[in-house]
Amino acid sequence: MKMSDKERLRELAQFLKTRRARLSPEQAGLPAGGRRRTPGLRRGEVAQLAGVSVDWYTWMEQARDIGISAQVLDSLSRALRLDEPERRHLYLLALGQLPGRRETGIPGVDPALQRFLDLQGASPAYVTDQRLNVVAWNRAASLLYGPYEELSDRERNSLWRTFTSPAVKALLRGKWEAHARHRLAVFRAGYANYPGDPWWVALIEELTRISPEFAAWWPRHDVLAGPEGKKINHHAAAGRLAFVQISFLVSDAAHLTATVNLPDDEETADRMRGLLEADGEAR
Template sequence: MSPEQVGLPPGGRRRTPGLRRGEVAELAGVSVDWYTWMEQGRNIGISAQVLDSLARALRLDDPERRHLYLLALDQVPARRTSGIPGVDPALQRFLDLQGASPAYITDQRLNVVAWNRAASLLYGPYEELDDRERNSLWRTFTSPGVKALLRDKWEAHARHRLAVFRAGYASYPGDPRWVALIGELTRISPEFAAWWPQHDVLAGPEGKKVNHHAAAGRLVFEQISFLVSDAAHLTATVNLPDDEETAARMRALLEVDGASR
């Protein structure tokens, strides 16, 4: 890019047509020395926040930003979003086709970004929740409704959620969005504050789950999760009814909801 493209004066003759180090550093809000050390590959603790500032300064598109992250941190970046990101329509259709099986999509920070009606009736209502309440880690540690749904299985579920979150956090150390969530939960949840320092790390589904819904009663599910192939920052989770009684109760719950709407 030329200086004129980013609103800088031409600055006289140049050996190359692109931006100088000092100009890139100024646009990214870092020192020239720090930017030079980053170019040289020194071990200076580059954060995702600074890389995003650099990507904005250089006006990188998504594939270029991904390449920058791989060069600097050997990891892919979080998806750039404003608010709750949408998902591919085909992925939403996949969720809807699960019918009586509650299904949803989460991002790296365990934000629920898409769901089907069964999931909303059992875990939600997601469509009425704000951004923070759609975060499944936040709801696990702050919502009385989640504790009522899980009863004596709440601690096992909460520890599993926390361990999955920590495994994801390892790829984004120092990211302000992750740090803010950790700080808030540490302040308001004694369980989170006690368990976070234990450094449990886990990935994958919980397996069999037992829920106690106020209207539908006892529900037993087998949970499966998998990464979305063309959007590796997203995880799809489907809770399959483990017996015919659970399936019938979920169908009845959907029928009552459909009639009321």
């Protein structure tokens, strides 16, 4: 039987009280403040740590039906030193849903993953994170899609490049709109895990301001997951290139997606090998 809203709020109130009671001021980074009649933090201290009013936090512990945002729940999670299972439990009690995934910083990829990319040879391959930033690539990808090693962090975001780079439009020619809509739908699906996150909001606002297409398509809420399938690219030196695209999550790093563009015919494979050979001779 589904828990009623009143029961859920009572459970939330009790959960908050127990988490507050188990945490000492010293553990929370506060001065001890002398002897206390009851163990744990005071309501005012939790409110202070979470950046909310004492009245508002008190209402939560009184099981009142008040508006609660994901940002406030994350602040409470940090204030009460909740681990990940407790954080999920807090979200379920407060909002009736699980939280979005926490973002993971990526200083670099595992050497084995980079070796996998390099072994793809004439197949352009790259790895993207949950923001659609390209975080690793092989030489074929760099020669086809642009010199990733020379690009800024913003330019290595595939959504940003799709909507702002003339080179991407030239590479895709008449297929740019289909590609752009696909990239946007994948990005929109990912955004559901981080609603209101400042990084995502800033990128959305900037693209809305500078790209009429993005501004027109973003409100449509199209969502997709997975690769584009067959792709046709037009390289300035190599000419027409046909690929079949496959993507998969990295097994030991689920926040990363590896994408491999397999040549769809022998002519494309020969032209990609020619690009690699010419680049090797030029070095």
